[in-house]
Amino acid sequence: MSPAAREAQANAGLAQAPYGAGTSSTSRKSTGKKQAASRNAASATQPYAQAPYGQPGYPQQPYAYGQQPYPQQQGYGQQPYPQQQGYAQQPYPQQQGYAQQPYPQQQGYAQQPYPQQQGYAPQPYPQQPYGQQPYIPQPPTGYAQPYYPPQPGAQPSTGSDGYPSPARIANTQTLGVAEELAQINREQSSTISGGLVFRNRSGEDGLSNLTDIEAPIEGRIRAGNGHVVVSATPVTLDAGTANTSNGSTAARFGAGTSNVDFRAILQNFGTAGVTGAIGALTSQNTYGSQNTSGVGLSVGYESRAFSGDVGVTPLGFPEQNIVAGLKYNGGITDKVSYSLAVARRAVTDSLLSYAGARDQGANLEWGGVTSSGALANLGWDDGTSGLYVDTTFQYLSGHNVEKNNAVKGGGGVYTRLLKDADQTLTVGVNTTLMHYDKNLSYYTYGQGGYFSPQQYVILNLPVEWTGRTGAFTYDLKGSIGVQHYREDSSNYFPTDPTRQANAAANATIINAVAGSNAVDPGAVYPGQSKTGVSYSLNATGEYQLAPQLAFGATASLGNAYQYREWLAAVYVRYSFTPQAGLQPFPPSAFTSPYLSLSN
Numbered sequence: 001m002s003p004a005a006r007e008a009q010a011n012a013g014l015a016q017a018p019y020g021a022g023t024s025s026t027s028r029k030s031t032g033k034k035q036a037a038s039r040n041a042a043s044a045t046q047p048y049a050q051a052p053y054g055q056p057g058y059p060q061q062p063y064a065y066g067q068q069p070y071p072q073q074q075g076y077g078q079q080p081y082p083q084q085q086g087y088a089q090q091p092y093p094q095q096q097g098y099a100q101q102p103y104p105q106q107q108g109y110a111q112q113p114y115p116q117q118q119g120y121a122p123q124p125y126p127q128q129p130y131g132q133q134p135y136i137p138q139p140p141t142g143y144a145q146p147y148y149p150p151q152p153g154a155q156p157s158t159g160s161d162g163y164p165s166p167a168r169i170a171n172t173q174t175l176g177v178a179e180e181l182a183q184i185n186r187e188q189s190s191t192i193s194g195g196l197v198f199r200n201r202s203g204e205d206g207l208s209n210l211t212d213i214e215a216p217i218e219g220r221i222r223a224g225n226g227h228v229v230v231s232a233t234p235v236t237l238d239a240g241t242a243n244t245s246n247g248s249t250a251a252r253f254g255a256g257t258s259n260v261d262f263r264a265i266l267q268n269f270g271t272a273g274v275t276g277a278i279g280a281l282t283s284q285n286t287y288g289s290q291n292t293s294g295v296g297l298s299v300g301y302e303s304r305a306f307s308g309d310v311g312v313t314p315l316g317f318p319e320q321n322i323v324a325g326l327k328y329n330g331g332i333t334d335k336v337s338y339s340l341a342v343a344r345r346a347v348t349d350s351l352l353s354y355a356g357a358r359d360q361g362a363n364l365e366w367g368g369v370t371s372s373g374a375l376a377n378l379g380w381d382d383g384t385s386g387l388y389v390d391t392t393f394q395y396l397s398g399h400n401v402e403k404n405n406a407v408k409g410g411g412g413v414y415t416r417l418l419k420d421a422d423q424t425l426t427v428g429v430n431t432t433l434m435h436y437d438k439n440l441s442y443y444t445y446g447q448g449g450y451f452s453p454q455q456y457v458i459l460n461l462p463v464e465w466t467g468r469t470g471a472f473t474y475d476l477k478g479s480i481g482v483q484h485y486r487e488d489s490s491n492y493f494p495t496d497p498t499r500q501a502n503a504a505a506n507a508t509i510i511n512a513v514a515g516s517n518a519v520d521p522g523a524v525y526p527g528q529s530k531t532g533v534s535y536s537l538n539a540t541g542e543y544q545l546a547p548q549l550a551f552g553a554t555a556s557l558g559n560a561y562q563y564r565e566w567l568a569a570v571y572v573r574y575s576f577t578p579q580a581g582l583q584p585f586p587p588s589a590f591t592s593p594y595l596s597l598s599n
Contacts, residue, residue: 182581187304189579190222193590195571201350202564206242206290207253207443210350214592226303232295233592235314239290239351245282247510251503251519253443254287254359256492258499258523262506274513292317292355298593305329313346313594319356319368319399321346336380344372346594347396349563352449354594356399359445369398369448371406385415396440401448402494406436414462423467424585431459439490441562442525446495451561458483458534458560466586471544475586483534483560492523534560542587547578554589567595 194217203209218231244250251257260281265273298311310324325343332338347353347369356367373394380387389411396404412430419425434456440448460481467474493499503523511517520526536558544550550573557566571590 182579183584185577185581186575186579186584188222190227190576191220191573192576193218193220193571193573195569195590197567197569197592197595199565199567199595203350204242204249205240206249206287207239208350208449208563209240211238211240212236212348212354214594216590216592218590218593220302223301224303226301226306229298229300229302229309231298231311231593233297233314233594234293234295235317235592235594236293237291237351237355239357241289242287244287247278247282247514247518248520250282251507251510251523252492254357254364254445255362255499256444256503256523257281257506257510257519258445258493258496258503259362260506261502262509266509271513274509278510278513287359287361290351290357292351294320294355296594298323309593311593313368314355317355317368318358318365321368321370323370335382336378338379339375339377341375342373343375344370347371347398347448347450348594349451350443350449352443352447353398357443357449362445364400364445366400366445367398367449369396369401369450371396373406383416384419385413387411387413396448396450396452398448400446400495402438402440402446404436404438404440404448404452406434406452408432408434412460412462422469423465426464426466428462429460430462431457433457438494439487439525439527440494441487442490442492444492445499446493447490451563452487453485454488455486456484456561460534464586468583468585471583473542473583473585473587475538475540477536477538479534479536481534482531484529484531485562486529487527489527490525492520492525530562534558536560540587540589542583542589544579544583547580548575549573550575550579552587552589554591 195215197212197214197216199210199212199214201208201210201212213236214233216231216233218229220227220229242249242253260277262274262277265277269276294314294316296312296314298309300307300309300311302308306326306328308324308326310322313319313321313323321344323344323346325341325345327339327341327343329339330337351357352367353369354367356365358365371394373392375390375392377388377390379389390409392406392408394406394408396406410430410432412428414426414428414430417425417427434453436452436454438452439454440452441450443449458481460479462477462479464475464477466476491500492503500523507519507521507523510519511521536556538554538556538558540552540554542550542552551571552573553568553570555566555568558564569589569591573590
């Protein structure tokens, strides 16, 4: 029997109670049996509860018993409906004062609207031809209700009517709309963020070693469909102090040995004079301390499809450069997307490439390298798996630094092994290839201090697990693979032939006196080729402390390229409008614009 028929029977029973009020219990039982038989007979033929009201073909005539409404007829409940004189000939829906009213207004039935019946209201009432609309949940004003899975062994709950209670699950339409609205609110909200970033690259003190502390502050002001972004970033860099007691180190920074005429010393004073000159060169550090600080500034505009910025590397550095970028994100289909970008960015591999370096003894200054170029990316993603390819062309230059060109490319595939409303597990494989025209990875005058191999290839197996639990969101990444690079030999002084000639002659004399290759022969950095394991680890977490305040932290460790680098950062973000709804994941860690855009 349909739910409509059961409901109609229940209401009919309630309405017939007054008829038996003055009869005995035997009479009530007899009457109940007759009524049940009558209802069963009606169900087998044409149930009155399912007949469309107001259907053509039923003449509107007065009720046969006329003077009293239906509930007050004497003895009506003691006879089956078909046997009532004058009643069986008239269809039930044509009673005046009853059939002309919409069905929901019947006493005992209309007082509880369908949507309030447990286990019943969410479906449209199929037997009602007068247009009862399906119930469509509306987006909640606060948090969407998450899914609560049943506990093992738990029995489904039932309502007072014996039907199962609705499952404790957020309607997918409700959840999706609520989450989308919350995300739109987040994207449109104006914010102010501040953080502290600590980065360290292991290397040789005074040269490739780097300690980088940055304290970015950023304001995002809503404007149109995007935000105006204004940032200020205090930066402190420290490369340590070169160990000049080592003749090799002294020869590989700044002017090196190029300012000393060892040929004249050898001719005039012999090997003893050369030994004394080497001792004088290595006994004291004439380079000065390799540290600096400054404040970088930038302003830009960001929207979903377009972003652009212009700024300056930290004021106070030995070298300052204008940096800027434009980027456009587009889509070809709902699964295929692309991005195009042009940019000029600071190269942050070392103090030399980032800020510039000084050799105080030789009064030389060089470095502050920027990379200017274009990038194109094409990706496909069907929601479960995806692939991508990208390519980049770069032109690198700096103050008194040899110019260079680079071409990079890469691609990868990935699939989401686990994906639900609160977490995603993704695995994949990717590769990156690079080629630089010149090897300028060293620290003498004219070198750039940045990784620039003539051949580089890496094959990685990345894994990412991201999700949320309550107000906390997280993103855990890791990869392992193999990398190979080859670097060509490079002159100590690629921009100054005179210094290069002097350094080459001095190297020959020094090595002859020392009886070994104390410095690189010919003042040329030798080429090298290496193959090894690559790895990276990264963890980011963010907690919504209050509707307008979030706190986050991130940490990473890796050995890509020829560096071993680790980074740690903490940040806070204040939103000028409260953030409701589910927390989006993965979290977007706030960091320095010079580090996030350096590549």
